[in-house]
Amino acid sequence: MIIRFIILCALILFIEFYSYQAFRTLIRLRWILVSYQIISLLLLVFILYSFSQVDRSVGQTKQFMFTTGLLLLIYVPKIVITLVLFGEDVFRIGAGIVNYFVYNTTASNAIPSRRKFISQIGLGLAAIPFLSIIYGIFEGKYNFKVIKQTIFFPDLPDAFDGFKITQISDVHSGSFDNHEKINYAIDLINEQEADMILFTGDIVNTHATEMHPWLDTFNRIKAFKYGKFAVLGNHDYGEYVVWPSEKDKEENFQDIKKLYGQIGFKLLLNEHTYIQKGADKIALIGVENWGQNFKQAGDLNKASQHVAQQDFKVLMSHDPSHWEYEIKEHPKNFHLTLSGHTHGMQFGIEIPGYFKWSLAQYIYKQWAGLYENLGRYVYVNRGFGFHAYPGRVGIMPEITVIELKKGNNVA
Template sequence: MANRLLFILLLFLVADVYFYQAIAMLTQISLIRVLYWFPDVLLITGITLAISARRLGRSAQNMMSWLITGMLLAFVPKLFASPILLAEDVFRLFRGFPPRNIYISEATVAVAGIIFLIFLFGLTRGKHFYRIRRETLYFPDLPEAFDGFTITQLSDIHSGSLRDRKGVKKGIELANAQNSDLLLFTGDLVNNMASEMDPWISDFAKLKAPYGKYAVLGNHDYGDYIRWTSSLAKHENLRRLKEIHAELGFNLLLNQSVTLRKQGQSIALIGVENWGKGGFHQYGDLEKALKGVADDSFKILLSHDPSHWDEVTVDHNQHIHLTLAGHTHGLQFGIELFGFKWSPIQYFYRQWAGLYTKDGRYLYVNRGFGYHGLNGRVGVWPEITVLTLKRNEGTIATA
């Protein structure tokens, strides 16, 4: 993973150097040319300092968040506009490399400016540009009483990053407006500390569903990413976070299962603690969570990190029909248009957003309600998922 991050940083820097050729073509003013590199120096210095101090507390993490945002604003528009210069160079190659065309340089800068404005929207309005994503899933062994049963899934609230109460309330109202039978939350209620949720308890407690609200913990909920004064303080933080789940009306599933009943029939709802690969803690215990669950039960699993599905769940001897996850946020940056889907996060996670299937087992990865790291979202918008379960011999249909 570190090598991939280094590659992305090098790609940004190469694009920055390449884009500078358009600036140099358009101006001969030395001050402008020097000022072009000023943001780079500030960002690289700031990121170096933040990385060295990132485990010291929330202030260092907040600084890193703003630096990541600044880096994307500074580099990504140049990265996407630079292919125009590259195309020009292909033609220049066969013409003996004459001077650059000023109009092509102007077009390159204009494209970068448009992309910059799109990013600016994402970093302001995009934080609460909620999208309702609907999927209808078909299962031949779904109990008849649950035919048409609806689930609203939320994930990754990250309350420590939230600032706009009006925007957050809009998302909560949208979730309630779906009138789903069941509401499921797949982890990361906070960034690090339970106290981050205190200002938002009354708002999120308004979430409702007739068959209940259930949740699991995400990797950020354990407080593993900041330095605590003592192990007791860290333990108390987690205890308080579990208490907050109860205040929100969430039934927290900690490597355990519950039975949901309707008209004399039932399905099993299973929740594991966070389990991730690539250095993430593996608190989750699927075997423990499945104790007492009959092999022939229809099973829905809540597991924060989608790598758990890939590494453990999909090949488990018990057939788990549907797994719900979050965690990736779709990196809060990417392109999703007309069925096309791309984000740099796909080079780290095979399952990173939306619906996946293997051997009759399904995984849905929610893109997240909140945001963390990047102070906004660009192209991969915050999500409220609505799943409809249907009893049928057919295949998956997307609404």
């Protein structure tokens, strides 16, 4: 713990040193530089104090999210500045070595001085994440996108050719603060001409009571002809706070499971059901959370017991790492898995159809959108809500509409 604290302090000092160098190169007025130092110190003290006051029996609060947003707003731009100026220093030191040993320049004159335009570049680049984080907090977190995806399966039952599924995931209702925006998102869900809606977990951050102010809002989700189904996510187990007793934790868990029913969703707990359309049917399977680094309550074999290998299967599993480690090569052949969990880290760059990047990709092999292995697919929803950072940059909240088609190609 002490070593980690020392490393953290050293890293903060490193970032603050280079950030100050950028301002000092451009600004010569002493009172402005002193003001910058004082403000930086006060903000750092506030952030450290706020995080030190986190109550493990309460979990995420509005204050925690505000502090997280402030931390990112201040230090992501400073990290950008640090990278630019540190890169310049590497060049300056290299040039100094050459000047000293090759050109016999005196030690005091060997290293070139810091260039003003490099500091300008650093500050200019830092303005991009600074403005993006502000946008993400005030607009991005409610900038809902409807993403449509068509997936072809050669063995899809004929009656389900053109069958549409709306998927939502990771609601995290305890983070919401705007009824108008959430009502707008519900309207978007209802406008989609889908046959069924699936909710792949995380209805709250921790406590069942977080959803109570939003029950009427989510009850506005219309009835779908072939049903409304859900599975649990890792946050639905209340694992991330300290409970007064196991009894309190279990009562909260039972209340969270009831929430899904209170908004009209049938919760599948390591079980399956069949969706019948005409003379054909598909198996809808729901497992509890199974994550590589999170709770592993999901039991795929139990959930698919008595489901035939030749049955067409749609599986709901909150964490996409489950697909990577258990599902994608399972002998029962799960045709389509729907997941969420990653949120795309709520921060990244995405140009639909061309490019997508997020830190999430260094943690999850499947982190946003559609992935395939041996004709089996997983779709990872980017999430409906937000958690920790009270915003979204580049990776927007998502409502997915997946159309199943009979055939051999992906469109």
